[in-house]
Amino acid sequence: MTKSTETVPIIDVGSLRRDPRDLARIGAALDRACCEFGFFYITGHGIDPALSARMMTLAREFFASPLEQKIAIAMAHGGRAWRGYFPVDGELTSGRPDRKEGIYFGTQLGPDDPRVRAGVPLHGMNLFPALPGFRDALLTYIDEVTAAGQLLLKGIAVGLGLAPDYFQERYTHDPTVLFRIFNYPPSTASADENELGVGEHTDYGLLTLLRQDEVAGLQIWHHDRWLPAPPVPDSFVCNVGDMLERLTAGRYVSALHRVRNASTQDRISMPLFLDPGFDAVLQPIEVLAPDPTAAGRRRRGRRWDGTDLATVSGTYGDYLLNKVSKVFPQLRAKVF
Template identity: 50%
Template sequence: MDLVDLGAVVADPELSGSAAIETARSLDRACRELGFFRLTGHGIDPALVDRLAIEAQAFFDQPDEVKAEVAMSRAGAAWRGWFPVKGEITSGRPDRKEGLYVGEEHPSDHPRVEAGTPLHGANRFPPGSLGPTVLEYLDAIRPVADLVMRTTAVGLGLPARWFEDNLTAEPTQLFRIFHYPDLPDNETSDEYGVGTHTDYGLLTLLLQDDRGGLEVQRPDGTWFDVPAEPGVLVCNIGDMLDRLTEGRYRSTPHRVRNTSGRSRLSFPYFFDPSWDAEVVPLPLEGSPPADDGERRWDGASVHAWSGTYGEYLTAKVARVFPELFASVRAGGGSGHPGSGDLR
């Protein structure tokens, strides 16, 4: 899996010089060949990363009844807070992980909060310093996402700020802290930490510990282990960038199985189109590959739907937390899954 150093782009955020443009070529190659790459030179403070990991582990070490004080089930349509092990479903099976769902802080008078739109609202953080540390990390990683998208744009032959100007002026930003416990049958169970899936949006920036467990599927169908390198961001493109490029970039299936003999932490940050954006193909030269329904892990084409990104995302998350979605809809939330089977 390619290693891309973002240092030249950090130093040249408009990608006007040869070093930054060469970085864009490297990233473009990684996106066309696999859809996953490793990222260094991003500039996030290692001390912040250490604090985040320590405070997250302290939260998950608590009894479930304590963590349940900030349960997702108490957050309504915002879908923020903690869920227990096997409380999330991927590919039809419960995941062997627990997690804390986080998003942008939306005030109570935000129009979408007042409308009960899913994934909008206030975060549910436990008492203590974890919440402020998470928000500090989000402030640190957002500029990295912008730079990666600028690099992506230049690699595709577009102006550096194309995504900011057309699709991510107000991006949908979601963050998760996942804890994969050391269950005694992790190696033999037919349940995964996270089952096979692709990510929904534009870009995922993943921070992980040194335990390993992330597996990525190559184009030939075989799987390989992603190196566990604390401080190195693992980046992958999502369904929307696959859709935007008409398959020139592929959203790649991946999964997690924790066989380290220890608990595992991971911190995925999802940088996605604006909620109301309609995601249509980019103005790229050349003919795109054929439609991808048959080659995708789920047999469903990312090109065969219409609507806004918010509708697409709501449908996806509703299938991950079906009981929670049913309760939100019964309570009058305005989010709806849109048309078609998007899972």
């Protein structure tokens, strides 16, 4: 079943888990959503609501902790793994500080992993808050959401006329998985529409799966205006990333989005970024022709950062390191 909230589609993917024969129908719905919006909700994803609720509770407990406890796992302690906590105004988007705090996580890799031993950036151990049960809940949650994302990529592949395992065989058999937990403080008394929790941007990888709490704030750029993406119970908001635009030659566009928390409550969001393997080489899917009208549908005629994705080459790791080094300039020289 596909329906919409305002205009952003909601796609029930439950049958995708139960019956592989439904790949074609779900794939067609995903293709329409990725072409028209670059965003969609999914329900029927199979992730235990109790696990998601547990992660939300743990996140609120952490962000309510005294600053000195949060700083104990600051990103400065994460080294080349690029993990840990950052305070409000500690991250830049479009060159401006974001009004949010957060924690960076990724695939948990021990010191004997070859990539860790080689010092490959963005690979290593997570820094976990000192909260009972946090580590186990987090790692289980990452595994389950990653599995849901891999299933969605099968549907997207079929929607593009490709074999179901196209992305897994070429890009996500050993994916780069990045997970963030963000807290957006309430709007200030003097706030105007330019005070943003995170400024307009696109995501870097293939597919983002976002769990958001009941506080609204996410906005999507579509047809020359910002559309709200309000909370939908037991759903994930998913969006196309830069690499999916690159691989589909512009058929799918990595859509601009931003967050403005205009409420009097804190807002928790938990995005997981399912990205190509770090060493994956970026090449457009040969059977897909470029769509010259795509960029104009959901962007102001140009990307937020001026990048022409059609010219991006090399590995995903190259692209990712170039991006993240601009988000935390104070760590760039130290880590990279």
